Amino acid sequence: MGQTLLQKVWDRHAVRTLPTGQTQLFIGLHLIHEVTSPQAFDMIRMRGDRVAFPDRTFATVDHIVPTLNQRRPFLDVLAEEMMCALEKNCREFGIPLYDIDNPGQGIVHVIGPELGLTQPGMTIACGDSHTSTHGAFGAIAFGIGTSQVRDVLASQCLAMEPLKVRRITVNGSLRPGVFAKDVILDIIRRLGVKGGTGYAYEYGGDAFDRMTMEERMTVCNMSIEGAARVGYVNPDETTFKYVEGRAFAPKGADFAKARSWWKSLASDSNATYDDVVLMDAGAIEPTVTWGINPGQSVGITEKLPSPGDVGASDKASVAEALEFMSFRGGMPIAGTKIDVAFIGSCTNGRISDLREAARLAKGRRVASNVKALVVPGSQSVRKLAEQEGLDKIFMEAGFEWRGAGCSMCLAMNPDQLQGRQICASSSNRNFKGRQGSPTGRTLLMSPAMVAAAAIAGEVVDVRKMLDREEVHA
Amino acid sequence: MTDSRFVDKISGRAVPLRGNDIDTDRIIPARFLKSVSFEGLETHAFEDDRKQLEERGQVHPFSNPSYAGARILVVNGNFGCGSSREHAPQALQRWGIRAVVGESFSEIFFGNSVALGMPCLTVAAADAEALLAAAEGDPQAEVRVSVSAQTVAVNGKTYQASVPAGAREAFTAGTWDATGLLLDDFEQVKKVAASLPYVSGF
Numbered sequence: 088m089g090q091t092l093l094q095k096v097w098d099r100h101a102v103r104t105l106p107t108g109q110t111q112l113f114i115g116l117h118l119i120h121e122v123t124s125p126q127a128f129d130m131i132r133m134r135g136d137r138v139a140f141p142d143r144t145f146a147t148v149d150h151i152v153p154t155l156n157q158r159r160p161f162l163d164v165l166a167e168e169m170m171c172a173l174e175k176n177c178r179e180f181g182i183p184l185y186d187i188d189n190p191g192q193g194i195v196h197v198i199g200p201e202l203g204l205t206q207p208g209m210t211i212a213c214g215d216s217h218t219s220t221h222g223a224f225g226a227i228a229f230g231i232g233t234s235q236v237r238d239v240l241a242s243q244c245l246a247m248e249p250l251k252v253r254r255i256t257v258n259g260s261l262r263p264g265v266f267a268k269d270v271i272l273d274i275i276r277r278l279g280v281k282g283g284t285g286y287a288y289e290y291g292g293d294a295f296d297r298m299t300m301e302e303r304m305t306v307c308n309m310s311i312e313g314a315a316r317v318g319y320v321n322p323d324e325t326t327f328k329y330v331e332g333r334a335f336a337p338k339g340a341d342f343a344k345a346r347s348w349w350k351s352l353a354s355d356s357n358a359t360y361d362d363v364v365l366m367d368a369g370a371i372e373p374t375v376t377w378g379i380n381p382g383q384s385v386g387i388t389e390k391l392p393s394p395g396d397v398g399a400s401d402k403a404s405v406a407e408a409l410e411f412m413s414f415r416g417g418m419p420i421a422g423t424k425i426d427v428a429f430i431g432s433c434t435n436g437r438i439s440d441l442r443e444a445a446r447l448a449k450g451r452r453v454a455s456n457v458k459a460l461v462v463p464g465s466q467s468v469r470k471l472a473e474q475e476g477l478d479k480i481f482m483e484a485g486f487e488w489r490g491a492g493c494s495m496c497l498a499m500n501p502d503q504l505q506g507r508q509i510c511a512s513s514s515n516r517n518f519k520g521r522q523g524s525p526t527g528r529t530l531l532m533s534p535a536m537v538a539a540a541a542i543a544g545e546v547v548d549v550r551k552m553l554d555r556e557e558v559h560a
Numbered sequence: 561m562t563d564s565r566f567v568d569k570i571s572g573r574a575v576p577l578r579g580n581d582i583d584t585d586r587i588i589p590a591r592f593l594k595s596v597s598f599e600g601l602e603t604h605a606f607e608d609d610r611k612q613l614e615e616r617g618q619v620h621p622f623s624n625p626s627y628a629g630a631r632i633l634v635v636n637g638n639f640g641c642g643s644s645r646e647h648a649p650q651a652l653q654r655w656g657i658r659a660v661v662g663e664s665f666s667e668i669f670f671g672n673s674v675a676l677g678m679p680c681l682t683v684a685a686a687d688a689e690a691l692l693a694a695a696e697g698d699p700q701a702e703v704r705v706s707v708s709a710q711t712v713a714v715n716g717k718t719y720q721a722s723v724p725a726g727a728r729e730a731f732t733a734g735t736w737d738a739t740g741l742l743l744d745d746f747e748q749v750k751k752v753a754a755s756l757p758y759v760s761g762f
């Protein structure tokens with residue numbers, strides 16, 4: 088009987104079965120950042136432990152960095168304190184750090200792939216739930232808490248419960264104006280925000296076969312929003328081409344060997360799955376969230392649900408979300424006025440995302456009452472965008488062009504919503520208070536849809552702004 | 561080492577918190593993560609939710625003096641979803657919570673709570689409702705949780721609960737702080753590392 092990639096990678100990394108029945112799993116790549124690591128280093132010091140594999144550990148700074156003035160010391164003393172703690176910990180334990188002065192710096196889930204640290208067949212852990220992003224390469228990658236960061240620092244291992252695998256096959260072509268972001272929003276909407284509990288999601292089908300690595304990363308990134316701790320795509324030629332030549336990728340003859348090992352790890356054609364879901368890419372519309380979790384979304388031409396339209400278990404959450412958002416059931420999402428537009432984050436802060444948004448922004452103007460930010464996911468993305476002249480297109484259209492970081496995805500830096508502002512955002516979470524104002528409101532959508540909303544001043548169907556030929560192609 | 565390593569029977573008053581999909585951003589908003597330690601997090605647990613209810617003349621259970629000193633938190637479904645921040649269970653534990661009972665938990669929240677020695681017990685939806693109602697009806701009611709027996713009892717009634725075998729063993733054997741366990745056989749860890757082509761060379 089065939090095996091899934093999850094089973095193969097899991098077995099290769101299993102150290103032993105613990106007395107608890109859990110698997111002790113070796114972690115091939117440990118990524119750390121300033122927010123969830125300082126307490127872990129303190130625990131290590133208290134125990135008198137060392138970092139077991141400092142050369143399999145990499146650090147960057149992303150969550151707290153300001154995007155306007157990045158000079159040290161940071162103006163925010165608490166941010167500066169966290170930055171100093173990370174520098175000190177990395178120095179003391181011999182861990183490479185991509186700090187703010189390093190051209191490799193950026194959001195942890197953007198730079199891992201960029202630097203070639205992320206490779207197929209690895210187990211990857213990071214104190215951040217969107218670690219699932221790295222699954223786009225056929226790695227088993229998951230988010231962990233700070234005590235587990237301590238475990239990985241001390242032992243390079245985690246105690247893990249086994250995962251089931253749900254195969255999500257998406258066949259057919261995405262229609263123009265529909266992006267990877269819409270695919271994952273649609274998956275979460277259908278399977279629910281708790282649907283993935285206990286599962287790894289394996290994404291496949293010809294829609295995924297045709298996707299670029301950046302698109303696959305967008306989908307895998309939000310697996311956790313559907314409660315799947317792990318999401319992955321089997322490695323293929325697209326994967327190998329992306330990895331080849333990157334700083335930490337295997338070189339020369341090693342690459343050829345690596346390639347055949349990676350290939351051997353893909354799920355067998357006769358693998359068995361714990362669950363199978365089939366979807367049609369052509370049926371997916373540009374999708375927008377209207378509520379307070381990423382599963383509360385509608386297609387751009389649809390209307391919001393009322394508590395009366397949903398099952399008993401969802402009534403209370405629909406009512407709560409409508410109330411928080413000051414929306415009414417039955418109203419269309421299109422036409423909702425926005426105050427802020429945010430393009431960035433580990434979901435949609437890569438070069439292809441900025442290109443899509445710039446295509447919309449070119450020759451147009453941001454609505455006068457909208458504050459629009461573009462925050463590249465990494466310094467490399469920023470540099471590449473500037474080489475392509477995207478920064479000028481954005482600035483001429485009235486977008487602000489910022490330094491790399493997480494920024495308004497979670498608003499731990501000065502980029503925050505004020506009061507009841509509504510933000511069209513390319514990020515991944517629309518939880519209450521997520522973007523810095525406890526009463527602020529977030530509408531999640533693709534970067535192209537955010538750019539379109541910034542220009543129109545309200546949520547619009549991006550397809551109406553794309554060239555006619557493209558839409559009718 | 562004291563017996564606090566062994567986590568099994570926990571009793572005390574319960575604080576009821578209704579709602580599905582309560583995410584960790586709500587348990588502890590991101591602005592309170594701007595610190596190099598977990599100290600003082602308890603004062604900010606549910607801060608934004610508490611304020612918003614207060615403005616409308618309502619009282620959040622964590623602001624309600626009747627529930628001060630509660631040791632057991634009762635919730636609905638998918639509690640602790642979203643961000644992996646351990647700050648969330650840290651804030652609850654530092655507030656005084658020793659066990660959480662609910663219909664379901666996000667995996668990362670569950671795992672983080674195990675690492676802190678704070679068990680999360682899953683009960684049927686109707687039983688979560690009954691336990692919420694019991695705590696709302698009488699904030700003084702004593703709730704008794706048993707990890708090994710997988711039960712939650714209040715007002716003379718015992719409800720069936722469940723804790724996955726691995727976590728149950730970790731609590732009752734006192735091995736929920738996994739670091740020691742993971743370092744027990746470091747030779748084997750090194751062997752597995754050496755067997756991986758991306759570690760030892762392709």
Ligand code: SF4
Nearest residue numbers: 217432433493496497
């Ligand atoms: S961009 Fe947002 S989701 Fe991604 S790592 Fe940063 S804060 Fe987390």
